[in-house]
Amino acid sequence: MAVIDLANPTRFLQFANRAIPWLGGVTVVVFAFAINQAMVAPDDYQQGATVKIMFLHVPGAWLGMLAWGLMTIAALGTLVWRHPLADVTAKAAAPIGAAFTLMCLVTGSLWGRPMWGTYWVWDARLTSELILFLLYLGVIALWRTVEDPSRAARAVAILTLVGAIDLPIIKFSVDWWNTLHQPASVFRLAAPTIDPSILIPLLIMTAAFTLLFATLLLAAMRNEILRRRVRALRLMQASAVS
Amino acid sequence: MSPLAAILFRDLRIAVRVGGGALIGVLFFLVVVTLTPFALGPDIALLQRIGPAILWLAALLASLLALDRLFAADHQDGSLDLILMGRAPLELVVAAKALAHWLTTGLPLIIAAPLIGLLLNLDGRAEAALVLTFLVGTPALTFIGLIGAAIAVTLRRGGLLLAVLVLPLTVPVLIFGVAAANAAMVGPVPFGTPFTILCALTLASLVVGPFAAAAALRQEME
Numbered sequence: 001m002a003v004i005d006l007a008n009p010t011r012f013l014q015f016a017n018r019a020i021p022w023l024g025g026v027t028v029v030v031f032a033f034a035i036n037q038a039m040v041a042p043d044d045y046q047q048g049a050t051v052k053i054m055f056l057h058v059p060g061a062w063l064g065m066l067a068w069g070l071m072t073i074a075a076l077g078t079l080v081w082r083h084p085l086a087d088v089t090a091k092a093a094a095p096i097g098a099a100f101t102l103m104c105l106v107t108g109s110l111w112g113r114p115m116w117g118t119y120w121v122w123d124a125r126l127t128s129e130l131i132l133f134l135l136y137l138g139v140i141a142l143w144r145t146v147e148d149p150s151r152a153a154r155a156v157a158i159l160t161l162v163g164a165i166d167l168p169i170i171k172f173s174v175d176w177w178n179t180l181h182q183p184a185s186v187f188r189l190a191a192p193t194i195d196p197s198i199l200i201p202l203l204i205m206t207a208a209f210t211l212l213f214a215t216l217l218l219a220a221m222r223n224e225i226l227r228r229r230v231r232a233l234r235l236m237q238a239s240a241v242s
Numbered sequence: 243m244s245p246l247a248a249i250l251f252r253d254l255r256i257a258v259r260v261g262g263g264a265l266i267g268v269l270f271f272l273v274v275v276t277l278t279p280f281a282l283g284p285d286i287a288l289l290q291r292i293g294p295a296i297l298w299l300a301a302l303l304a305s306l307l308a309l310d311r312l313f314a315a316d317h318q319d320g321s322l323d324l325i326l327m328g329r330a331p332l333e334l335v336v337a338a339k340a341l342a343h344w345l346t347t348g349l350p351l352i353i354a355a356p357l358i359g360l361l362l363n364l365d366g367r368a369e370a371a372l373v374l375t376f377l378v379g380t381p382a383l384t385f386i387g388l389i390g391a392a393i394a395v396t397l398r399r400g401g402l403l404l405a406v407l408v409l410p411l412t413v414p415v416l417i418f419g420v421a422a423a424n425a426a427m428v429g430p431v432p433f434g435t436p437f438t439i440l441c442a443l444t445l446a447s448l449v450v451g452p453f454a455a456a457a458a459l460r461q462e463m464e
Contacts, residue, residue, distance in 0.1 A: 079457070079461075134409075134410045135411075138406045142393070145399070146397065151461070154461035154462070157461075158389070158393060158458045158461065159393055159407060161454070162389055162450065163411070165450060166414075169443070169446075170410070170411075170413050174414075
């Protein structure tokens with residue numbers, strides 16, 4: 001089966017039904033390994049055990065951004081090709097992305113309490129992550145306001161694209177706005193500043209969460225397709241009665 | 243008269259006539275600024291220090307308040323359909339409408355800002371900087387809000403949603419607007435640095451806003 005065949009919602013449903021158990025199984029296995037690795041990872045010499053909060057924090061941040069990226073691609077699919085599956089992808093990705101962004105915010109603030117002595121500082125990174133979360137909530141609110149799904153999809157697509165242009169600007173301006181707190185980040189991708197004993201469990205954990213994201217996204221897309229079919233059937237029934 | 247000029251003058255005329263509500267934004271601006279000392283206490287030094295921030299926040303809220311009027315009335319009386327069917331490029335029509343909107347909501351704020359700044363004990367230098375940042379920054383607020391207004395035009399309770407959608411996108415404008423005004427007051431950054439970035443944001447929004455809003459209108463009205 002070619003990838004292009006998946007663009008057909010029925011084919012996609014078949015694929016999703018077959019893929020979800022496998023993907024879920026792989027996710028569980030990788031998670032088991034990742035949690036084990038995270039347990040045996042040494043404590044930081046300064047931060048102690050709280051460094052392990054990072055194993056939740058970093059995947060949350062990464063997937064929060066990945067979900068918006070995916071929604072941006074889906075938005076192009078919606079506007080250019082009017083593809084229903086793109087609508088479904090964008091709709092399914094939004095709450096998952098919001099949840100991961102929230103996970104990043106919550107774990108970050110739990111880490112901040114013992115490390116900085118406060119749950120929240122108006123630091124550049126925290127603020128831009130919070131704004132990303134607000135944008136997710138705005139997108140979800142828009143999905144829930146427009147009744148017709150395909151019209152909602154097009155309105156959301158434009159908002160998503162504008163958000164995709166604006167997010168780097170927000171990030172950059174917020175960085176500029178307040179660099180007093182913690183100028184260097186806890187984690188930089190290109191950083192040899194993290195010891196391999198912590199970096200490797202972190203990467204495994206990130207892979208595990210990404211698999212979880214893929215599983216949840218497929219399941220949410222499947223549910224959304226079924227929900228739309230139910231809606232279409234109800235509309236047909238309603239018009240048959242009248 | 244070209245269609246764009248016709249639309250511009252039509253919107254201006256509607257705004258200044260009875261029911262147009264062109265100056266309500268300024269009134270709202272004044273009320274918000276007046277409320278702040280009640281919340282913070284009448285400490286003149288404190289008010290002076292955060293004055294530009296208060297004025298910028300009030301201007302942001304005031305420009306947001308009028309946004310849902312941008313397309314809603316045209317949608318209700320059907321003239322939006324005529325505009326969509328017309329031969330004038332929708333992007334330019336939308337930009338003309340935004341310009342009219344800015345002239346009736348943004349420009350009065352800029353004129354009122356120095357007077358209202360006096361209430362917050364701003365000195366001449368700060369006032370001048372504030373007016374400059376308003377002059378450059380408020381078009382960005384209008385043109386970013388334009389996108390939200392176009393997305394929310396067919397929604398029944400679009401006003402509140404519009405605020406939720408638009409406000410996060412205006413964060414950079416707020417940051418650099420206040421930063422430039424503060425830089426002129428107390429430094430240490432030279433005024434030009436945040437100000438040029440504010441100019442860049444405005445120019446970018448002038449480009450992105452009409453295209454995104456026109457796309458949204460086309461999608462919504464079919």
